Amino acid sequence: MASLTIRNVRKVYPNGAEILKGIDLDIEDGQFLILVGGSGCGKSTLLNMIAGLESVSEGQICIGDRVVNDVPPKERDIAMVFQSYALYPTMTVRENISFGLGIRKVPKPEQEKIVARVAETLQMTHLLDRKPAMLSGGQRQRVAMGRAIARDPSLFLFDEPLSNLDAKLRVEMRAEIKLLHQRLGATIVYVTHDQIEAMTLGDRIAVMRDGVVQQFGSPQEIYDHPTNLYVAGFIGSPSMNFLRGKLVDQNGPVFALEHGGRTALLPVPTPSAALLKWLGKEVILGIRPEHVTDADSARRAVTSADYHPTEVDCRVEMTEPTGPDTLVFSWFNGVRTTCRTHPRANALPGGDVKLAFDLSKAVFFDPETELRIGLTSV
Amino acid sequence: MAAEFHGEGGRITPGRIAIYALLVLVALYYLAPLYVMLTTSVKTLDQIRQGNLLDFPLAPTTAAWSKAWSGACTGVRCEGLAPYFWNSMQMVIPAVLISSLIGSLNGYVLAHWRFPGHNVVFTALMVGCFIPFQVVILPMARVLGMADLANTTTGLVLVHIVYGIAFTTLFFRNYYVTVPDELVNAARIDGAGFFMIYRRIIFPLSLPIFMVCFIWQFTQIWNDFLFGVVFGGADAQPVTVALNNLVNTSTGVTEYNVNMAAAIIAALPTLVIYLIAGKYFVRGLTAGAVKG
Numbered sequence: 001m002a003s004l005t006i007r008n009v010r011k012v013y014p015n016g017a018e019i020l021k022g023i024d025l026d027i028e029d030g031q032f033l034i035l036v037g038g039s040g041c042g043k044s045t046l047l048n049m050i051a052g053l054e055s056v057s058e059g060q061i062c063i064g065d066r067v068v069n070d071v072p073p074k075e076r077d078i079a080m081v082f083q084s085y086a087l088y089p090t091m092t093v094r095e096n097i098s099f100g101l102g103i104r105k106v107p108k109p110e111q112e113k114i115v116a117r118v119a120e121t122l123q124m125t126h127l128l129d130r131k132p133a134m135l136s137g138g139q140r141q142r143v144a145m146g147r148a149i150a151r152d153p154s155l156f157l158f159d160e161p162l163s164n165l166d167a168k169l170r171v172e173m174r175a176e177i178k179l180l181h182q183r184l185g186a187t188i189v190y191v192t193h194d195q196i197e198a199m200t201l202g203d204r205i206a207v208m209r210d211g212v213v214q215q216f217g218s219p220q221e222i223y224d225h226p227t228n229l230y231v232a233g234f235i236g237s238p239s240m241n242f243l244r245g246k247l248v249d250q251n252g253p254v255f256a257l258e259h260g261g262r263t264a265l266l267p268v269p270t271p272s273a274a275l276l277k278w279l280g281k282e283v284i285l286g287i288r289p290e291h292v293t294d295a296d297s298a299r300r301a302v303t304s305a306d307y308h309p310t311e312v313d314c315r316v317e318m319t320e321p322t323g324p325d326t327l328v329f330s331w332f333n334g335v336r337t338t339c340r341t342h343p344r345a346n347a348l349p350g351g352d353v354k355l356a357f358d359l360s361k362a363v364f365f366d367p368e369t370e371l372r373i374g375l376t377s378v
Numbered sequence: 379m380a381a382e383f384h385g386e387g388g389r390i391t392p393g394r395i396a397i398y399a400l401l402v403l404v405a406l407y408y409l410a411p412l413y414v415m416l417t418t419s420v421k422t423l424d425q426i427r428q429g430n431l432l433d434f435p436l437a438p439t440t441a442a443w444s445k446a447w448s449g450a451c452t453g454v455r456c457e458g459l460a461p462y463f464w465n466s467m468q469m470v471i472p473a474v475l476i477s478s479l480i481g482s483l484n485g486y487v488l489a490h491w492r493f494p495g496h497n498v499v500f501t502a503l504m505v506g507c508f509i510p511f512q513v514v515i516l517p518m519a520r521v522l523g524m525a526d527l528a529n530t531t532t533g534l535v536l537v538h539i540v541y542g543i544a545f546t547t548l549f550f551r552n553y554y555v556t557v558p559d560e561l562v563n564a565a566r567i568d569g570a571g572f573f574m575i576y577r578r579i580i581f582p583l584s585l586p587i588f589m590v591c592f593i594w595q596f597t598q599i600w601n602d603f604l605f606g607v608v609f610g611g612a613d614a615q616p617v618t619v620a621l622n623n624l625v626n627t628s629t630g631v632t633e634y635n636v637n638m639a640a641a642i643i644a645a646l647p648t649l650v651i652y653l654i655a656g657k658y659f660v661r662g663l664t665a666g667a668v669k670g
Contacts, residue, residue: 051563051567053563053566053567072566073563073567074566074567074568074569074570078567080563082560082563082564083560084558086561086563086564088564088565088579089561089583090579090583099568099570099578100567100568100569103568103574147568151568
């Protein structure tokens with residue numbers, strides 16, 4: 001296993017298109033790094049550069065202590081799992097797994113031992129003599145992982161490995177990948193556009209957009225303290241609500257919440273020094289759906305004696321029961337806002353419900369730069 | 379369309395009868411020349427002179443076939459088509475195999491190992507498909523002369539390989555483009571090099587397109603007359619040239635039965651190739667390399 005260091009890496013194509021604009025990331029031995037972002041953000045390009053399938057225009061990529069910029073893929077000691085699985089269609093599962101071993105001149109008996117072990121690990125011993133065309137999507141996925149594991153590389157690369165699977169299988173395989181990581185202690189770089197995969201799998205997440213890392217941190221850090229509007233909106237499902245409104249000074253900052261022609265005032269508990277500078281100005285309040293809940297649940301969940309979420313009567317536009325929660329949609333500050341309520345609150349479309357706004361975990365953004373207010377460093 | 383036909387079940391409608399009648403008519407129209415050739419080739423000369431073109435042979439005989447194969451005069455020599463038939467075989471087999479193999483490697487490079495300027499090469503090859511035979515005759519004659527290959531079968535093989543590469547490359551390139559890049563990348567990460575990937579991953583996927591290439595190249599090269607007549611010396615002339623000489627020999631009577639038999643003999647190998655590999659033809663041209 002090995003660490004991975006990416007220093008100021010840029011990718012510029014001959015036609016002048018700049019795909020990556022200076023990426024800095026590093027992870028330690030055994031960490032699970034997620035590259036996440038919308039399509040065209042450069043995440044797959046970066047992965048291909050780590051794999052050695054694309055050249056590095058500028059900067060450095062190090063696996064362990066070794067700069068690998070000019071090292072061909074086969075000498076980088078990596079294994080990759082592709083989106084389409086890329087199983088060799090004319091070979092059996094056994095041959096698929098041992099192909100790379102054969103090329104590396106691993107002796108035959110040793111190869112057989114490795115194939116048997118890998119098949120055991122992934123519970124696919126009965127599939128060894130089949131061709132890929134005879135396998136289901138989940139089985140192909142498993143073979144693709146088996147092929148990667150067999151090589152025992154110092155770095156695993158996953159390129160959106162679950163995106164071709166149906167929803168149920170995706171959840172299963174996600175868990176399997178996570179277990180695999182725990183068992184092997186492998187260093188993994190994993191590309192996805194799915195923020196749930198990012199949150200559930202990653203030790204470290206790099207949220208990318210337009211060739212720039214927007215934020216690099218642990219899943220919880222990114223969830224609780226997003227650096228800007230893009231990250232805040234991208235991570236979390238349902239998405240964070242963004243309400244544009246004025247920060248009023250009433251012995252401390254108070255957010256002016258407008259609904260149905262009325263204005264409710266939401267005091268901000270323990271405001272940061274940076275936020276105090278915004279008194280009297282317009283800001284964007286970022287508040288996650290779980291922090292706007294029915295008043296009853298909010299009272300039960302009170303965590304601090306000093307702060308009680310502000311309760312507001314409001315009109316329900318629409319609801320989406322998900323089972324454990326009922327999502328309630330209501331309009332505030334001209335934005336349809338998602339609120340997560342307990343089913344017992346029994347909110348009905350067109351009816352009224354008392355919602356509690358918990359601002360203790362809310363974040364505020366500068367409407368101009370879209371950066372979070374109170375960000376210490378960018 | 380198909381569903382519509384099935385939907386009508388077994389009912390016979392006037393429309394259906396009209397369609398079948400038309401199809402039968404067209405089929406007959408296309409089969410008529412073959413019928414005339416086959417029947418004429420087993421008729422005696424007397425019946426041909428007296429009878430109707432469409433008459434059935436009264437006393438079928440294979441004499442014309444043996445004569446066409448081993449006795450008919452093609453110009454000065456009277457050894458039938460046999461020696462030229464083997465000339466053609468000696469020319470067509472290496473030419474087809476080598477041009478297909480080179481096309482396959484070229485296609486693999488153009489589809490999966492793009493190099494600076496690959497588009498220029500590809501365009502040049504496309505243009506190569508549209509160059510008429512006549513244009514290359516003079517320069518080709520110079521080249522063959524300089525290489526000391528003029529009037530030899532080897533020279534003809536070379537000509538057909540060079541001329542065929544443009545087509546075979548296009549076939550293979552368009553087929554290999556359907557092989558996902560990820561497959562090649564996976565093999566690269568597994569440690570395989572250029573030829574290893576070709577041999578272990580790409581080549582085993584190529585049977586359908588090889589068949590397409592074989593049929594196309596075999597038909598082109600076997601049926602070629604111009605290169606054969608220009609570059610094939612007296613001992614290297616292919617069967618097409620011999621057939622021409624046989625039919626155009628002006629001494630004595632015109633033996634239509636021998637001519638027909640000779641024409642069928644000359645056309646037979648391409649027919650056989652179609653029968654053997656034909657099922658791959660449509661499949662190879664339409665299907666991608668990797669299913670599922």
